[in-house]
Structures are given as structure tokens and as C-alpha cells.
Amino acid sequence: MKSRTFTFLLTALLIGTAAVTPLQASAQVNVNINIGAEPPPPRYERVPPPRKGYVWAPGYWNWNGHRHVWTSGHWERVRAGYVYQNANWYQDGRGWHLNKGHWKKDKHAKHHRDHRNDRHGHGKGYHCPPGQAKKGHC
Structure with missing residues (x-):
């Protein structure tokens, strides 16, 4: 027993x-992705109308270990005191790197400001057009 x-x-x-x-x-x-292959140009995605309490995270080219695959845009629930950083690729001497989309503490957040529909001070429902953030326009 x-x-x-x-x-x-x-x-x-x-x-x-x-x-x-x-x-x-x-x-x-x-996870850090570091590859030698340049990602393809961004695809055009139709951005849906603004949704209260959410921000739009645009699609991006992801790396699946063998090739680039498109990841469609999606809604992210707003987090007070944070801003959403879109996914982006950048190149340096070691190759191409992907920064996946993530939430970042908003250093400039004001307690009275409504972040739900305000993306980086651009107004209600703002979405940076594909490829423009990489060029520093957003």
C-alpha cells in the first residue's frame, strides 16, 4: 500500500x-530575427475604419526560417500609458533585422489625453501608410 x-x-x-x-x-x-535576405516591399492593406479602444497594427513581412511570409494587419487593444510600435525591418552591417510589433511605454503620455484613437498625435484613427514609417514620415 x-x-x-x-x-x-x-x-x-x-x-x-x-x-x-x-x-x-x-x-x-x-526572439531576434537576423537574416541576409531583404524583405519584399510592403503589401497594400485596406485599413478598416477606426475601432474605439483599439489601434491598427499594419501587416508586415515575417520570416518563417526559410522565406518571407506576409502577416496580415490586426487590431491591438489600447494599453493606457503605452504606444504601439509597428513591426519594421532595418539593415545594418550584419544583415536585415525584424523588430516585431510591440507596446512601448509612452514617455510623453499625459494623464488627460485619450490614447484610444490617437496614434502618435496624428488624430483620430490615424494609420501610417505602408513603407512611410521606415522613411521616417510617421
Whole structure:
């Protein structure tokens, strides 16, 4: 009887550890993409009408390990005190790098300002046209 109880407890402990371990490991993963191949020109995407409480994250060329694949634009729920940084590619001496879209703390956030429909001070529902952010126009 003691042997069966011990086996049961040991099995439960191993299963519990296995269930928690992947969560801890995935919380620390940071992916940088560095390749030699230039991404194709951005695709035209029709930007949907503004949606209260959300910002539009435009599509971008992602890298799947073998080639560029298009990732369509999507809505991101607004986060107070943060601004959404669109995905972008840049080149340096080591090749091409992808910065995936992410939220960044807004250093210039004013507590009374409504960020839900205001993208970088450009007005309600603003969306930077494809390729313009890379050129520094947005």
C-alpha cells in the first residue's frame, strides 16, 4: 500500500513539474530575427475604419526560417500609458533585422489625453501608410 501511495505522489509531482516548467521557460524567450535576405516591399492593406479602444497594427513581412511570409494587419487593444510600435525591418552591417510589433511605454503620455484613437498625435484613427514609417514620415 505504501509503495502504491509513493508511486502516485511521485507521478503527481512529475506531472505537476512538467506542466509548470514550459511556462517558466517560455516567459523568458526573446526572439531576434537576423537574416541576409531583404524583405519584399510592403503589401497594400485596406485599413478598416477606426475601432474605439483599439489601434491598427499594419501587416508586415515575417520570416518563417526559410522565406518571407506576409502577416496580415490586426487590431491591438489600447494599453493606457503605452504606444504601439509597428513591426519594421532595418539593415545594418550584419544583415536585415525584424523588430516585431510591440507596446512601448509612452514617455510623453499625459494623464488627460485619450490614447484610444490617437496614434502618435496624428488624430483620430490615424494609420501610417505602408513603407512611410521606415522613411521616417510617421
